Amino acid sequence: MTTTTSLQEIASCLSGYDPQALRVELAQDFIARLVPRVAAVEQLALRSALGRVLAEDIVSTINVPAGDNSAMDGYALRGSDLSTDSDGDIRLQLAGTSFAGGPAGQDLAPGQCQRIMTGALMPPGLDTVVPQEFTRLDGDMVVIPAGLLRAGDNRRLAGEDLALGQVALAAGKRLRPADLGLLASLGRAEVPVRRRLRVAMLSTGDELRSIGEPLSAGCVYDSNRYTLWALLQQLGVEVLDLGVVRDDPAALRAAFETAAVSADAIISTGGVSVGEADHTKRVMAELGEVLFWKIAMRPGRPMAIGRINQAILFGLPGNPVAVMVTFYAFVREALLAMAGAAPQPLPWLRAACLQPLRKKAGRTEYQRGIVSLAPDGGWQVQITGNQGSGILSSMSQANGLVVLGHEQGDVAVGELVDVMPFEGLNG
Incomplete structure (x- = not known):
């Protein structure tokens, strides 16, 4: 991946850019202009491609289904034969059976029908299927109640799922389980995908301890790396965990240099706010092109963004919720x-x-909320309690973030608010 535009050039394109009080949407715009794309492509077997990003359009080389076929077990007939007799029923002579995976069957004369199974090819000239449970047999005659069908019912058309030459999946698609099934329906054994993004992460601070280490006075266990690891796993990236790095210039420099040569992106937590003991900001600035922002948001005001070599740097706050x-x-x-x-x-x-x-007003706030269905069928949300940026339990209880916009003021009971759900509303 290569990049040429400087951070200052990107900033100059943003109206109202103020690194000391940066609006959330401007920060998002800046980052969107900054980040490059992985160029490398690899071929993967279908069962190894879940969650990966398609590198090119997948064009269907066949019709799916290949021919007109039955959507259910029943009797195939001509739509033009749906006329009733004197008793108000439709009576058709049974002539043969069609099975899935077999030939389409014989040509039938008007007034005849054929037993057909789900997925079986429609016999020539037949265009409608009546479900077997709505019929009765009278000798070799199939009796169908009047008004039950219209011509074309219960028939799948050739290519109605995917037509020959149609783009089945577009480049940039993250492959989900249904996509793998769709590719299999085209007979694809392999797919071209982007090389997996590599992300290095590290936590900074002398007060942090890794799980398994004893806690000294004033120290806390590092939760941020586990939270970030889980968030990154959901994105399907390759994670390089550099652990806890003490607040020492040499150690920080070594960690960031390792990350910059090993990964496409670096995520660090801690050390980006104002503090005499924090060497992280100085080391970042010495190693790369980095901006230090104060974002008009709560929680999460301090943030660093930039490049070290070609790796994009995201310097996040240290508080767990802000991360x-x-x-x-x-x-x-x-x-x-x-x-x-x-x-x-x-x-x-x-x-x-x-x-x-x-x-x-004047900042965007993200409050932890629990979203549920209201009695009227709409959505309702309540806040999880203490909204302090160090209260990680509030994020565990929540299933979404209530997003209160930059210009928004106090919210009254019953007022509609924006909610960003986490990956799903399943608790």
Whole structure:
């Protein structure tokens, strides 16, 4: 991946850019202009391609289905034979059976029908299928109630799923289980995908301890790496975990240099706010082209963005909730774009707020919420309680973020608010 535009050139393209009070949408715009795309392509077997990004359009080389066929077990007939006798029923002579995987069957004369199984090819001239449960047999005659069918019912047309020459899946698609099935229906054994994005992550701070180490006075276990690891796993990237790096210039320099030569993107947590003991900002600035932002948001105000060599750097705050919020707000879509994926923003919904919320205009706020179905069938949301940026349990309880916009003020009970659900509303 190569990049040529400087950070200052990108900033000059943004109206209202102010690194000391940067609006969320401007930060998102800046990052979208900054990040490059993975260019390398590899061929993968279908069962190894789940979650990977298609590198080129997949064009159907066949019709799916290959020919007109029955959508259910029943009797195939001509739509023109759907006329009733004096008793008000339709009576057709039974002539043969068609099975799935077999030939289409014989030509039938008007007034005849054929027993047919689900998926079997429609015999020549026949265009309608009556489900067997709606019929009765009278000798060799099939009796069908009047008014039950219209011509063309219960028939699948050749190519109605995928037509020859149609783009079945577009480049940039992240392959899901249904996509693998679709590719299999085309007979594809391999697919071209983008090389997996490599992301290095590290935590900074002398107060951090890894799991298994004893806690000294004033120290805490590092939760951020586990949160980030899980978030990155959901994106299907390759993760390089550089662990906890102490607040020492030499150690920080070594870690960032390792990350820059090993990964496409670097995510660090901690060391980007104002603090005399933090050497992280200075080392970042010495190693690459880095901007230090104060974003008009809560939580997650301090953030670093830039490049070290060709690796994109995301310097996130140290507080656990701020890490998750800034990841969802800025990093998630950026990494997907770097991986070559088409834009995949998390869907937002509108929900009635079950409690009053205090909010200052002039910043975007992300409050942890629990979204549920309201009695009227709409969505409702309640806040998880203490919204401090160090209260990670509030994120565990939540299934989405209530997003209060930059200009928005206090919220009254029952007022509709924007909610960004996490990966799903399944708790």
